[in-house]
Amino acid sequence: MASPHPHLARFLMRFEHFPTGLTPDEKTFHATFNVVYTLAVACHLFYAIMMLWLGEMGILALNLAMLVVDLVCLQLHRARREVLAANLLALGTCAQISFSLRYFGPEAGFDYFYFGALLCIYCIRTSFMRRVMLCAACLCMPLAAYVVLMLEGAINPLSAGWALTFRVINLCVLTIFFTLVLVQMGWSSDRLRQRFESGVRFDELTGALSRSELIEKGRGMLADIGPMSVMMVDVDHLSLINETWGRQAGDQVLKELVRRMRSILRNEDLVGRYGGEEFVLLCPNLHGKRADQVAERLCKGVSALPFVINDGISSLDVSLSIGVALRQSGDKDLEALIAKADVNLFRAKHEGCNQFVSDNQLGPVLGPGVAGVI
Numbered sequence: 001m002a003s004p005h006p007h008l009a010r011f012l013m014r015f016e017h018f019p020t021g022l023t024p025d026e027k028t029f030h031a032t033f034n035v036v037y038t039l040a041v042a043c044h045l046f047y048a049i050m051m052l053w054l055g056e057m058g059i060l061a062l063n064l065a066m067l068v069v070d071l072v073c074l075q076l077h078r079a080r081r082e083v084l085a086a087n088l089l090a091l092g093t094c095a096q097i098s099f100s101l102r103y104f105g106p107e108a109g110f111d112y113f114y115f116g117a118l119l120c121i122y123c124i125r126t127s128f129m130r131r132v133m134l135c136a137a138c139l140c141m142p143l144a145a146y147v148v149l150m151l152e153g154a155i156n157p158l159s160a161g162w163a164l165t166f167r168v169i170n171l172c173v174l175t176i177f178f179t180l181v182l183v184q185m186g187w188s189s190d191r192l193r194q195r196f197e198s199g200v201r202f203d204e205l206t207g208a209l210s211r212s213e214l215i216e217k218g219r220g221m222l223a224d225i226g227p228m229s230v231m232m233v234d235v236d237h238l239s240l241i242n243e244t245w246g247r248q249a250g251d252q253v254l255k256e257l258v259r260r261m262r263s264i265l266r267n268e269d270l271v272g273r274y275g276g277e278e279f280v281l282l283c284p285n286l287h288g289k290r291a292d293q294v295a296e297r298l299c300k301g302v303s304a305l306p307f308v309i310n311d312g313i314s315s316l317d318v319s320l321s322i323g324v325a326l327r328q329s330g331d332k333d334l335e336a337l338i339a340k341a342d343v344n345l346f347r348a349k350h351e352g353c354n355q356f357v358s359d360n361q362l363g364p365v366l367g368p369g370v371a372g373v374i
């Protein structure tokens with residue numbers, strides 16, 4: 001899916017050096033999180049300084065604890081990070097609200113109303129478990145704040161001007177947080193929906209399209225669109241990798257291969273697992289020399305970095321061979337195109353692997369290579 005806001009996406013991407021192999025959407029997703037975290041941490045620090053100033057050691061301890069959790073959370077794996085982020089943002093906001101209640105008294109009810117409205121919008125797009133977690137997290141702290149308030153009564157040491165300023169800041173920060181979280185949730189849930197709810201069948205191991213799905217979508221493409229390239233991709237010497245490092249290592253190579261190919265290809269290109277270690281790529285509107293350039297980029301790009309296997313203990317150099325078939329005008333037979341790509345793949349293998357051969361007869365372009373251990 002293309003990011004709905006390309007300018008925002010480009011801006012957000014400046015916030016991080018990304019690991020290689022991420023798609024533009026994934027980069028935006030990461031970057032959004034980083035902006036949210038930066039804001040969250042800055043906000044916690046701001047409140048911490050204010051608490052110190054006001055001598056509120058209890059709320060200060062709470063804020064600092066959350067700051068530490070935030071920072072730890074930053075280091076976590078991104079899947080877990082997503083769930084934690086939602087909770088942390090809610091908790092952080094509640095800390096601010098408990099402060100508001102304490103110092104602004106019942107007027108802070110408006111903040112609650114506003115926060116509740118934002119949370120509702122946010123929750124609509126989350127899973128049931130996440131909604132439960134969010135609500136639990138969001139209810140705990142204001143509840144604690146109310147108990148404290150009931151015991152001590154609201155105090156209001158701030159002048160009306162300061163109180164208004166802080167409440168405005170509070171509401172602005174809330175708005176920025178939740179806007180960013182909403183944007184991010186929109187992108188991620190769209191991706192999830194595309195992946196799991198659209199009835200599209202995926203290969204379980206690699207996440208590539210299943211063979212039947214690929215054929216179905218490919219036939220649709222041939223009916224609808226003009227030029228197109230079909231590439232048959234084969235991992236070189238996978239049986240050697242399996243024998244030397246075990247089948248699990250081979251599986252990791254296949255998974256990583258699909259991830260890297262996706263990062264090189266455009267969003268509209270389809271990656272399907274055709275069988276075993278063979279993948280078919282369907283690239284609409286790609287023809288002539290541009291198809292060769294993409295095939296070359298795949299060969300070079302995928303093998304540029306070693307593949308990490310066995311939980312990071314070892315790494316392998318892995319290369320690809322690719323056969324490219326170009327759709328001639330009027331071609332409607334997908335299987336014939338795939339068969340043509342397969343013939344070209346056979347030539348690429350025969351001529352030494354780690355290269356592509358295309359209908360353009362411009363390949364092979366790379367020297368022979370073998371899978372080797374670093």
Ligand SMILES: Nc1nc2c(ncn2[C@@H]2O[C@H](COP(=O)(O)OP(=O)(O)OP(=O)(O)O)[C@@H](O)[C@H]2O)c(=O)[nH]1
Nearest residue numbers: 234235236237238239240242247248250251276277
């Ligand atoms: N780990 C793993 N291996 C697979 C999977 N599917 C197929 N293979 C292996 O891929 C290997 C394919 O063997 P070959 O057709 O001889 O190909 P190769 O060893 O890659 O040699 P070349 O293609 O000539 O470079 C076999 O060892 C299969 O067991 C899979 O899902 N996981």
